[in-house]
Amino acid sequence: xxxxxxxxxxxxxxxxxxxxxxxxxxxxxxxxxxxxxxxxxxxxxxxxxxxxxxxxxxxxxxxxxxxxxxxxxxxxxxxxxxxxxxxxxxxxxxxxxxxxxxxxxxxxxxxxxxxxxxxxxxxxxxxxxxxxxxxxxxxxxxxxxxxxxxxxx
Numbered sequence: 001x002x003x004x005x006x007x008x009x010x011x012x013x014x015x016x017x018x019x020x021x022x023x024x025x026x027x028x029x030x031x032x033x034x035x036x037x038x039x040x041x042x043x044x045x046x047x048x049x050x051x052x053x054x055x056x057x058x059x060x061x062x063x064x065x066x067x068x069x070x071x072x073x074x075x076x077x078x079x080x081x082x083x084x085x086x087x088x089x090x091x092x093x094x095x096x097x098x099x100x101x102x103x104x105x106x107x108x109x110x111x112x113x114x115x116x117x118x119x120x121x122x123x124x125x126x127x128x129x130x131x132x133x134x135x136x137x138x139x140x141x142x143x144x145x146x147x148x149x150x151x152x153x
Contacts, residue, residue, distance in 0.1 A: 001046075
């Protein structure tokens, strides 16, 4: 039995995950496509690796928002949401810029590099010579500040 056959048995579970993100069944189909190309979707005992699938679906969902291919399915009666995912991104970046003004210059520069360059933390380490632990702790501290600022708003 192939990977896709095993994963298909749990289709309702994967659909539930997609719906929890505000996505549609298309996200599940994208996960199946990814599963057909890569390993890691099954444990050694041939059961689905649920954590791996959840993370894959989350990443696919974020990628679809970045590419403006996904429209969030929320009931706007109860949620005040912008018209398009690009407006979410614009609002988030405005919050980041507002919050960054209060940060140390190094923190701000490191977060900008991480956010806008598309480089992983390990890539940044290779390119800059700054230790991975410094990069990780700086980015973590910046994210925590953003969460705190968002909670205030």
